[in-house]
Amino acid sequence: MNVTGHTRRPASIRDVATAAGVSYQTVSRVINGHPSVRPATRERVLAAIEELGFRRNATALALASGRTRTVTVLTANTTHYGYASILQGIEESARAASYAVGIGVLESAEDAAVAAEVQRATDAGGGIVVIAYDPAGVRALGAVPEGLPVVGVVETPASPPGGDSPWVWTDDREAAYQATRHLLSLGHETVHYVAIPSSTRRTSARTSGWRQALKEAGAPEPRPVQSSWGPAGGHAAALKLARDPSVTAILCGNDDLALGVLRALHETGRAVPGEVSVAGFDDAPHSAFLTPSLTTVRLDFTGLGRAAFALLHGALEESAPVAPHPVSVPELVVRESSGPPPSGS
Amino acid sequence: MNVTGHTRRPASIRDVATAAGVSYQTVSRVINGHPSVRPATRERVLAAIEELGFRRNATALALASGRTRTVTVLTANTTHYGYASILQGIEESARAASYAVGIGVLESAEDAAVAAEVQRATDAGGGIVVIAYDPAGVRALGAVPEGLPVVGVVETPASPPGGDSPWVWTDDREAAYQATRHLLSLGHETVHYVAIPSSTRRTSARTSGWRQALKEAGAPEPRPVQSSWGPAGGHAAALKLARDPSVTAILCGNDDLALGVLRALHETGRAVPGEVSVAGFDDAPHSAFLTPSLTTVRLDFTGLGRAAFALLHGALEESAPVAPHPVSVPELVVRESSGPPPSGS
DNA sequence: CGCATGAATGTGACCGGTCACACAAGGCGC
DNA sequence: GCGCCTTGTGTGACCGGTCACATTCATGCG
Numbered sequence: 001m002n003v004t005g006h007t008r009r010p011a012s013i014r015d016v017a018t019a020a021g022v023s024y025q026t027v028s029r030v031i032n033g034h035p036s037v038r039p040a041t042r043e044r045v046l047a048a049i050e051e052l053g054f055r056r057n058a059t060a061l062a063l064a065s066g067r068t069r070t071v072t073v074l075t076a077n078t079t080h081y082g083y084a085s086i087l088q089g090i091e092e093s094a095r096a097a098s099y100a101v102g103i104g105v106l107e108s109a110e111d112a113a114v115a116a117e118v119q120r121a122t123d124a125g126g127g128i129v130v131i132a133y134d135p136a137g138v139r140a141l142g143a144v145p146e147g148l149p150v151v152g153v154v155e156t157p158a159s160p161p162g163g164d165s166p167w168v169w170t171d172d173r174e175a176a177y178q179a180t181r182h183l184l185s186l187g188h189e190t191v192h193y194v195a196i197p198s199s200t201r202r203t204s205a206r207t208s209g210w211r212q213a214l215k216e217a218g219a220p221e222p223r224p225v226q227s228s229w230g231p232a233g234g235h236a237a238a239l240k241l242a243r244d245p246s247v248t249a250i251l252c253g254n255d256d257l258a259l260g261v262l263r264a265l266h267e268t269g270r271a272v273p274g275e276v277s278v279a280g281f282d283d284a285p286h287s288a289f290l291t292p293s294l295t296t297v298r299l300d301f302t303g304l305g306r307a308a309f310a311l312l313h314g315a316l317e318e319s320a321p322v323a324p325h326p327v328s329v330p331e332l333v334v335r336e337s338s339g340p341p342p343s344g345s
Numbered sequence: 346m347n348v349t350g351h352t353r354r355p356a357s358i359r360d361v362a363t364a365a366g367v368s369y370q371t372v373s374r375v376i377n378g379h380p381s382v383r384p385a386t387r388e389r390v391l392a393a394i395e396e397l398g399f400r401r402n403a404t405a406l407a408l409a410s411g412r413t414r415t416v417t418v419l420t421a422n423t424t425h426y427g428y429a430s431i432l433q434g435i436e437e438s439a440r441a442a443s444y445a446v447g448i449g450v451l452e453s454a455e456d457a458a459v460a461a462e463v464q465r466a467t468d469a470g471g472g473i474v475v476i477a478y479d480p481a482g483v484r485a486l487g488a489v490p491e492g493l494p495v496v497g498v499v500e501t502p503a504s505p506p507g508g509d510s511p512w513v514w515t516d517d518r519e520a521a522y523q524a525t526r527h528l529l530s531l532g533h534e535t536v537h538y539v540a541i542p543s544s545t546r547r548t549s550a551r552t553s554g555w556r557q558a559l560k561e562a563g564a565p566e567p568r569p570v571q572s573s574w575g576p577a578g579g580h581a582a583a584l585k586l587a588r589d590p591s592v593t594a595i596l597c598g599n600d601d602l603a604l605g606v607l608r609a610l611h612e613t614g615r616a617v618p619g620e621v622s623v624a625g626f627d628d629a630p631h632s633a634f635l636t637p638s639l640t641t642v643r644l645d646f647t648g649l650g651r652a653a654f655a656l657l658h659g660a661l662e663e664s665a666p667v668a669p670h671p672v673s674v675p676e677l678v679v680r681e682s683s684g685p686p687p688s689g690s
Numbered sequence: 691c692g693c694a695t696g697a698a699t700g701t702g703a704c705c706g707g708t709c710a711c712a713c714a715a716g717g718c719g720c
Numbered sequence: 721g722c723g724c725c726t727t728g729t730g731t732g733a734c735c736g737g738t739c740a741c742a743t744t745c746a747t748g749c750g
Contacts, residue, residue, distance in 0.1 A: 012705090012706055012707080013706070013707065014706080014707095022729075022730090023729065023730045023731080024706090024707085024730090025708090025709095025729070025730060025731080026728085026729060026730080028707070028708070028709095029728095029729085032708090035727095036726090036727055036728055036729090037727095037728070037729085038727085038728060038729090041728080041729085055464070055468060056706090056707075057408075057468075057705090057706050057707065058468045058469065058470070059404060059407045059408045059413065059470060059705085059706080059707090060408055060705070060706035060707040060708090060735095061706080061707060061708080062404045062707090062735095063402075063404045063405055063408050063705090063706080063707070063708095063735050063736070063737085064706075064707040064708040064709080064734080064735055065707080065708060065709095065735085066708095066735075068404065077433070078423065078429045078430075078432050078433045078436070079426060079429040079430055079433055079630075081424060084423045084424040084429045085423075085424055087423050087448075088422070088423045088424055088450060091423070091448060091449070091450045092450065092452070095449070095450065095452075095462075095465075100447055100465070100469055101447060101448050101449070102445055102446060102447050102448075103432075103436060103446050103447075103448055104436070104440070104446070105433060105436045105437065105440065107437070107440075117440075119400070120440075120445070122400075123400060123402075123403045124403065124445060125403070125404060230630060231630065231631055231633075231634040232634075235634065256630075256631065259631050259634045259635075260634050262634075262636065263634040263635070263636060263638075266636045285424075285575060285576065285601075286576055286601065286604050286631060288576075289576040289577075289580065289604045289605050289607075289608040290604075290608070290635070290636075291607065291608060291611045291635075291636060293608075357735090357736055357737080358736070358737065359736080359737095367699075367700090368699065368700045368701080369700090369736090369737085370699070370700060370701080370738090370739095371698085371699060371700080373737075373738070373739095374698090374699085377738090380697095381696090381697050381698055381699085382697095382698070382699085383697085383698060383699090386698080386699085401736090401737075402735085402736050402737065404735085404736080404737090405705095405735070405736035405737040405738090406736080406737060406738080407705095407737090408705050408706070408707085408735090408736080408737070408738090409704080409705055409736075409737040409738040409739080410705085410737080410738060410739090411705075411738095
């Protein structure tokens, strides 16, 4: 029940116009800050707006102007820490720019389902951000019709990142390189790699950063172990690796994987970092509190989301500030899970 | 560059009408499945729709019909596992019902900021779901103007949950009760409780479930330790508790807290579960892989999100199926972190 | 056979804004 | 004092749909 008796239809500019004794166009001018409105008139209109509690109808605005001020985020998942952080970053920037944020979950990577989601995002108008770290995301990014404003949050840019390519990414190669070098510098003969699924057919940036560090150090290059995204994958992968006593250092494609690896090493009785060192990727919030706490590379997902929005915003409006990929550099965080290899080795 | 040369304006129903040689109204009838359209006409219209690639403009539809088919989720955070899962559940149901999902993050609990977010959500039209587990969410829920379709995902229903109260919740009381009983049944004299911040001034359901179990068992009731949401809070709280040798069982308000508690116990050299048992809440994906793996109570957040949408959907459309709070019952998951108290105790 | 009835379709107004243009009043140059 | 430009304001059409009502034509029935 409403104080005023019943819920009344919200005031439109014509209601305001009548109340202020002007035409609706004048009201429109006032709300849009048009210069040529006499101060006295402006005052009257503003008073009427205040009194009637007028708010500009977003739907009508979108229909008339053609601009939706909306960004739709397409993602395969909202619960993964990285994805959720990117979303949060996008929302933060979008809110500051008075954009609405929509979200679409790509439940399957099947073409029809992906196409349907892209359609829905397209129907919403405005811009699209696709988190393309996984097959579903990659397909979605590919399925966006040419000419639409879209930004992909990708593992690696698909072509030379010159100019205004519609992608943002973190320097995963550098991150993997740093982590691998860290482990090698502790004295490990080589570093094994448990990989997250690659979104493309090409070698992932993480893999190549790892590989480069090994090559530079003249370390043997073991086959990367392909795994999944979650702890279960890391667990399974590490159960195999643990059987090989020569394995003393494991780099994991993300912190979830590392968690599973830690668990598997514990189950097989291999001490971390005494016998085996483990490093992750992402610096998820729980990684610092694991036992042992996890050495990892911190990636600024929130910043990545902000960058994605900035890029989109620039494409959508001339006036928007075109931030040049200000994604911060990955930062190695050394914790307990990495140490020198067993001396007897 | 587009195949057709340049991006053309999408086809409207009038374009389709012209192509099919009928009036725009007939096209409208066809897309809305109105019965009285001659099959031959319908065919022609459908062919024109297909040929022109017509898609109904969501903005125009919203403006004309007044119905937005949108649900906006207001939340303080997108990265917490529980919140993110609820969001995912809402999105899932919304997608099935062809609703768009918008998201607004309540960055601060400050009144003005919360009010602004609620306004934005209101402007979007459609329904609102507020995740009201924290002060920001609770305020947002309170700030939603009377009469608007809104559903709160709350810790505890504010008033007798009879009829069609616009809230969904999990049975936290039962969950805490189960976990506490489990610990007591292992032989612990009592169970200490590290609480997440309560969203309301009243005693939280989790607290009262814990309390009831203690009372029924005739166990002494220690003061609950107020903490924060994240692992850091649990860590700090447990550092204090660890000093007291009589503490042999700790129930934590969520799994993140439990993670911090485990870490603190490790740091202070208290074995889990040898000396101290720990149980959490939520069953986050990583909890099963911790060392020791975490005994916890599984809550169906995704189902909660689905229930929230179902309730909203029912309020928004007569035809919608009104699912009666089908949130699944919390389920105790016993893992390694809980066991009998030290025998010498 | 005339008229009521219903099916099939079309017309105009409307949702709440914006945009392009018309128009009145006032200041300035000549 | 006339034209012209500028300032302030109003009018009409439009965005792409929906809704209420009008119209046409075939049909059924008394």
